[in-house]
Amino acid sequence: MRALTWQGTQKVSVETVPDPEIVNPRDAIIRVTATAICGSDLHLYDGVIPAMRPGDILGHEFMGEVVETGTDSTLQMGQRVVVPFTISCGGCFHCRITQFSACENSNPVEKQDMSEKLYGHPMAGIFGYSHMTGGYSGGQAEYVRVPFSDVGPIVVPDHLDDEKVLFLSDILPTGWMAAENAEIQPDDTVAVWGCGPVGLFAIQSAIAMGAARVIAIDHYPHRLELAKQLGAETINFRLTDVREALMEMSGGIGVDAVIDAVGMESHGFAVDNVIDIAKQKVGIGADRASALKQAILAVRFGGRVSVPGVYGGMTDKFPLGAVMEKGLQLRTGQTHVQRYMADLLAKIEGGEIDTTFLISHRLPLEEAADGYKCFKEAQDSWTKVVLKPGMAAGTA
Ligand SMILES: [Zn+2]
Numbered sequence: 001m002r003a004l005t006w007q008g009t010q011k012v013s014v015e016t017v018p019d020p021e022i023v024n025p026r027d028a029i030i031r032v033t034a035t036a037i038c039g040s041d042l043h044l045y046d047g048v049i050p051a052m053r054p055g056d057i058l059g060h061e062f063m064g065e066v067v068e069t070g071t072d073s074t075l076q077m078g079q080r081v082v083v084p085f086t087i088s089c090g091g092c093f094h095c096r097i098t099q100f101s102a103c104e105n106s107n108p109v110e111k112q113d114m115s116e117k118l119y120g121h122p123m124a125g126i127f128g129y130s131h132m133t134g135g136y137s138g139g140q141a142e143y144v145r146v147p148f149s150d151v152g153p154i155v156v157p158d159h160l161d162d163e164k165v166l167f168l169s170d171i172l173p174t175g176w177m178a179a180e181n182a183e184i185q186p187d188d189t190v191a192v193w194g195c196g197p198v199g200l201f202a203i204q205s206a207i208a209m210g211a212a213r214v215i216a217i218d219h220y221p222h223r224l225e226l227a228k229q230l231g232a233e234t235i236n237f238r239l240t241d242v243r244e245a246l247m248e249m250s251g252g253i254g255v256d257a258v259i260d261a262v263g264m265e266s267h268g269f270a271v272d273n274v275i276d277i278a279k280q281k282v283g284i285g286a287d288r289a290s291a292l293k294q295a296i297l298a299v300r301f302g303g304r305v306s307v308p309g310v311y312g313g314m315t316d317k318f319p320l321g322a323v324m325e326k327g328l329q330l331r332t333g334q335t336h337v338q339r340y341m342a343d344l345l346a347k348i349e350g351g352e353i354d355t356t357f358l359i360s361h362r363l364p365l366e367e368a369a370d371g372y373k374c375f376k377e378a379q380d381s382w383t384k385v386v387l388k389p390g391m392a393a394g395t396a
């Protein structure tokens with residue numbers, strides 16, 4: 001089959017690789033009909049996530065048709081399914097309390113060392129996201145093996161197009177959980193850093209949860225325009241002092257909740273951020289966290305800080321004093337996708353949520369490498385790339 005493979009920093013290519021096979025009775029094989037490139041795939045592309053190997057198949061946002069099932073899979077041939085990016089067994093302590101992204105059984109023992117050293121506990125398995133999270137082949141391919149297929153994938157009705165439901169695999173539940181983690185109350189003012197896909201869906205979710213005002217912060221005009229269309233007020237951080245603007249907009253108190261949808265490759269101008277960039281380049285592993293630092297300073301006393309943005313290592317000069325002195329709540333984590341899929345599918349089916357506005361480009365799988373390059377270099381106009389393995393080359 002054909003698949004998009006990682007070959008090194010900012011080097012990906014579509015190659016012919018062996019077809020996936022059933023290796024466990026709970027597996028299923030999915031023929032991928034649509035798969036998206038995620039902002040967090042750019043962290044792999046940029047080489048800032050460790051434990052990647054040349055030839056690894058990327059992609060953790062995908063859906064398709066069931067074409068083969070193990071004897072213990074509950075899926076049936078021909079069903080259309082969306083697959084959560086988090087791989088979860090369904091039976092361990094964390095899966096039973098719906099903390100699916102903390103599954104204890106999905107990352108094979110031989111892959112657990114690095115994350116256990118870094119975090120104190122091994123990470124769960126994630127599709128197409130380095131050997132630290134299991135080394136699973138991802139879904140930017142014609143076919144993919146889905147472990148624990150009796151737990152994760154959700155069957156979608158035929159009348160809903162791929163583009164309407166694909167984002168249930170990651171970014172829609174991630175935006176929703178980000179808003180949930182911000183514990184939004186009616187009348188709240190919420191500020192969201194980053195108007196990428198997760199930031200935009202967090203804005204949409206915060207408004208759906210009843211936030212009175214949502215303020216979107218970014219520097220890409222088109223992305224800010226999308227935020228505005230969802231109902232947010234906007235701040236361009238290249239033109240405006242963010243903290244001053246937020247203080248003014250919140251009557252001098254500070255905003256009630258903040259969401260960092262940027263993560264570890266945050267842009268910024270502060271001196272510490274420049275040092276972090278240099279350290280990241282030489283492999284010292286400092287996450288750049290200027291958005292999060294700014295968010296912590298902007299939120300009011302007793303406010304909530306929600307972090308859906310991805311961080312992987314250590315961060316220098318983290319304002320822990322502000323977290324303590326202001327009595328802040330900090331909530332974060334990989335999304336427990338399986339917890340949210342059914343409810344969000346019902347909202348999509350009922351017309352309450354539409355995520356298709358985000359898709360800017362549709363490409364055949366064969367053009368995936370161009371998709372990565374453009375998504376990385378033209379972030380303002382390339383808001384979301386959907387790859388379609390069945391689409392003929394040159395038809396984009
Ligand atoms: Zn993703």
Ligand SMILES: [Zn+2]
Nearest residue numbers: 089092095103
């Ligand atoms: Zn589990």
